[in-house]
Amino acid sequence: FLDEVGELSPRVQVMLLRVLQEGTLRRVGGERPVDVDVRVIAATHRDLPALCERGVFREDLYYRLSGATLRVPPLRERRADLEPLVARFLDEIGGARPWPTPAAWSRLHAYRWPGNVRQLRAEVVRWTVFCERAVTVDDLSPELTQEAGVTSAPSAAATVDDDPRTLAEAITEVERRVITGALAREGTLLGAARALAIDRNTLKRKLHKLGLR
Template identity: 55%
Template sequence: MLVGDSEVMQELRSQVARVARTSFTVLIEGESGSGKELVAREIHTRSPRADGPFVALNCAALVESLLEAELFGIEERTATGVRGRRGKFEQAHGGTLFLDEVGDLSATAQAKLLRVLQDMAVERVGGHVTHVVDVRVVAATNRGLWTLVNSGGFRADLYYRLSGVDILVPPLRDHREDIPALIEHFLRRLDAGHVRVTPAAVDALLAYDWPGNVRQLGRVIERAIALSTTDVIDVRDLPAVIARRAMEGVHDVAGDQSLRAWTSRYVRQVLARCDGNKRRACEVLDISYHTLRAYLEFGRTSTSTGRPQQKGEDRPAGAGHGGPAAVARP
């Protein structure tokens, strides 16, 4: 389930819906924790193969000596104590095979994978019988395969075979406006619908950069539920690195503490998160362009002491627009 109604998430869902109808190989690129496997599962669920199996394999989690057996299977009595079994390609017959972190495959494994993708047939380790498979392959990486191709770390022919259709999953910092919806999603998934997250805590989560993306946000919500002594999650229940940044934003604010001043600071903070795109900021804040301009003008006409500048007053040389934007919701 792809959560969020931001522009980038709507575009992602649109891409998934279009790609799912086809049988093409798909390459999903994105940072760790951004939701690449969720995208792969969504493609499978919306495809004509939805009634078939979805089989996932993390290529980075297996040592070289085991990878071939995991992918292609192994025959009975190939070695002492080894039981025969089907590989992931055979297990995914009629469905979808998701190869996560495909950029971590060794040169040898890349060559064998390329051969299977060309022939859609596998030969188990220790065997001599070819097994034809009907599988849609969806691969994912967080390393940037084209960069690896240019550096000689990934085969160009395999890259072209995998990248028939490319999908880029955006990092969470590029769609922060989806964080409130993601919070609600995680609370429901954790059977904690009765738990409330304070506006201050939401603002702290909005202000964080999320290097671990959506996966990290989910772990933070789990931690907060576990450590909170009430049914209310506040800033103090968040990890120190998130809470400290939020509190620094509050304490660094000086001068005018009126509601309009706080709202002006919040509006400027949202505008900064939208990379200066005023139209997008208006959509996120659900305000008109005229209202946005009014709050921005209020911020510009405030002196460093925080009170509105009066006619005839001169701004002190070097006076700026105050400290870091506050993280309080108006």
């Protein structure tokens, strides 16, 4: 797996192209070429065709790598993935499992996430260091609370003037996010109910009401 292939220097691009074309490489300090038979998966956040036009990235290498391409939308275009990703990162990190409050979730959903998933994971690591259980808006990194990094996406923190929803609709949206996050984090109805400080039957009724079950 070659991550950020768009950052390769011209010299390394030539070396990689030779390996892909000839199926051989020479180890550092080695005298004989070694046959290699590999399948290459490469990733980048750069626009490789544009880099090819500018002469920054080799066009022949680009076509060698682009046999099958898959575009992964940036995190700002798939905000529904925030809760599952946070739950996954907490599982990977282990230890404390702080979870954002509704107000903090509103900020997280409104943020542009220029660093995508890596930035989100770094944010979660920060929570495990500085927070015990709840993650409030004050616990978020400064860039997440500055207006320059916030989009106009609808959120529970929207004001009455710019949010056409009724209060009931806004409350329902926040409730759905919190319950979905608890289920993703805890993995079971009973665990989610305990985390939300409600009994299991109440949680089941809310899931049915919200169309989540």
